Amino acid sequence: MLKKRLQYSKERIKDLHGFTKILFDKPILKFFIFVVIQFILTNFSSYIPNNFPLRFVIDILGILISIYFIAVIIYVIKNSITRLTNPQNLWSLIVTYALFILGILLLFSTLFSFFELSGLGYIKYGSCSDKFNPSMISADTSISREYFYFTGSTFFLLGYGDICPMGYTKYLAIFTAFIGHLVAVIVVTLVINNYLRKKEK
Secondary structure, eight states, X not given: OHHHHHHHHHHHHHHHHHHHHHHHSSHHHHHXXXXXXXXXXXXXXXXXXXXXXXXXXXXXXXXXXXXXHHHHHHHHHHHHHHHHTSOSSHHHXXXXXXXXXXXXXXXXXXHHHHHHHHTSEEEEESOOOSOOOXXXXXXXXXXXXXXXXXXXXXXXXXXOOSEEEEETHHHHHHHHHHHHHHIIIIXXXXXXXXXXXXXXX
């Protein structure tokens, strides 16, 4: 009985491994596919009235794609961290660190997109206000979809002020800035110290 359960567990793990391979194999290719689909959905949905039934389907599809892409990026970031702790040489360390930062930026820019699709908030040009409700997302003519640019300027603590967050994206922006500070102070220090120790050995 115990052997059968163990065999069943091994088969389940193999199935899960195959499922993971399908989901996360060739993440760079999946990224480009996602960008195209997300661009089409984001731009196409802006022309559809809120009371149109297809608008709901498009928003749900956009949310599902965003969730999947977030999972892919987390997978890439996790692999980058593993490589950062064991770099082959300085060039490998620099490239991996660049991919690590790119992964974080893509992760948070997708989260900003997800917040908009979910009606939790959005980013806009110009000044922001404390008042927010989901209907403002489709009505605001100064809405911005430059998620990657806004994420980068927030993550690197530049704070240009040309785009500001509305709704719950304010808290996401604060968290993005916090992660940027954390990476600059702690992660970089740990990675460099680890690399120097291995070089000395």
